[in-house]
Amino acid sequence: GIVGVFGYGGGIIGRYCDQPQDFPGIAHFHTVRVNQPSSKYYTTEFLGKLCDLWEKHGSGLTNMHGSTGDIVFLGTHTDRLEPLFFDLTHELNQDLGGSGSNLRTPECCLGMSRCQFACFDTQECCHNMTNEYQDELHRPAFPYKFKFKFDGCPNGCVASIARSDMSVIGTWRDNIRIDQAAVKAYVGGELMPNAGAHAGKDWGKFDIQKEVIGLCPTECM
Numbered sequence: 001g002i003v004g005v006f007g008y009g010g011g012i013i014g015r016y017c018d019q020p021q022d023f024p025g026i027a028h029f030h031t032v033r034v035n036q037p038s039s040k041y042y043t044t045e046f047l048g049k050l051c052d053l054w055e056k057h058g059s060g061l062t063n064m065h066g067s068t069g070d071i072v073f074l075g076t077h078t079d080r081l082e083p084l085f086f087d088l089t090h091e092l093n094q095d096l097g098g099s100g101s102n103l104r105t106p107e108c109c110l111g112m113s114r115c116q117f118a119c120f121d122t123q124e125c126c127h128n129m130t131n132e133y134q135d136e137l138h139r140p141a142f143p144y145k146f147k148f149k150f151d152g153c154p155n156g157c158v159a160s161i162a163r164s165d166m167s168v169i170g171t172w173r174d175n176i177r178i179d180q181a182a183v184k185a186y187v188g189g190e191l192m193p194n195a196g197a198h199a200g201k202d203w204g205k206f207d208i209q210k211e212v213i214g215l216c217p218t219e220c221m
Contacts, residue, residue: 003030003078005085009140011096012081028078032058033097034071034088035130035137038123039110040064049092057084067163068147069107070097095134102140106130107164108150109157118152119170126150176220183208 002014013031020027034050050071054060059075066072076084088094098104106129109115111122129148136142149160151169160167185191187208192199213221 003081005081005096008096008138010099010102010137013099015075026075029059029075030078030081031099032073032076032081032084033066033068033099033105034073035095035097035105036065036069036071036107038108038126039113040069041113046092053084053087053092057087068098068104069149069158070105096137098137098145100140101142101144102146103133103136103142104145104147105137106133106148106150107158109152111150111152115152115157117155119172120152120168122150122152122168122170125168178221 002016004010004012011033013033015029015031017023017026017029051060051062054062054073057076057080058073061074063072063074073084085096088096106126108122108126109118111118111120113123126148129150133148136146146166147164148166149158149164149168151158151160151167153170153172156162156169160169182191186193187206189206193206
């Protein structure tokens with residue numbers, strides 16, 4: 001609430017030096033949070049534009065990413081905030097992320113885009129929730145910060161339980177399915193473990209009871 005951009009109650013974290021007379025270059029060192037793309041997919045061109053933007057308006061120091069998930073720009077002066085915000089929204093078509101007592105930027109794992117364990121489309125869910133509640137990023141209505149996070153499965157790649165207030169976690173809704181023929185081929189050595197990545201070393205006889213069944217935390221198999 002110390003400093004920000006017009007019309008927004010979040011996105012900028014005010015930082016000031018206690019000894020500005022000794023360190024005038026960092027008398028102001030505000031942090032800017034930027035809404036990251038779902039699952040943090042970038043093109044090199046876009047990353048370059050982000051870096052150019054921050055070199056122009058700030059220190060050039062970034063954090064990819066904060067624990068909330070945001071792109072974090074570290075260190076700029078108060079009079080650079082509005083020009084930065086204009087360029088960010090008009091040239092890069094990006095919005096600020098959340099900070100302070102409001103909705104923080106929703107975050108999701110890779111989901112169905114790359115992961116075989118995903119049980120729902122985390123990216124679609126995160127995108128829809130971001131658009132639905134974007135005003136809560138702009139005009140804080142909450143008495144405290146609030147976080148959504150979307151894990152595609154119980155592996156918890158974005159640590160939704162530990163780091164959010166409302167965690168959405170995909171779970172399998174059917175009986176465990178086992179391809180018995182593939183299991184036999186794996187045990188028998190016809191299918192190479194990890195596609196042959198560990199070939200060339202004698203790992204000993206494969207013990208499916210010890211190395212798979214016995215390690216299942218739910219004892220479902």
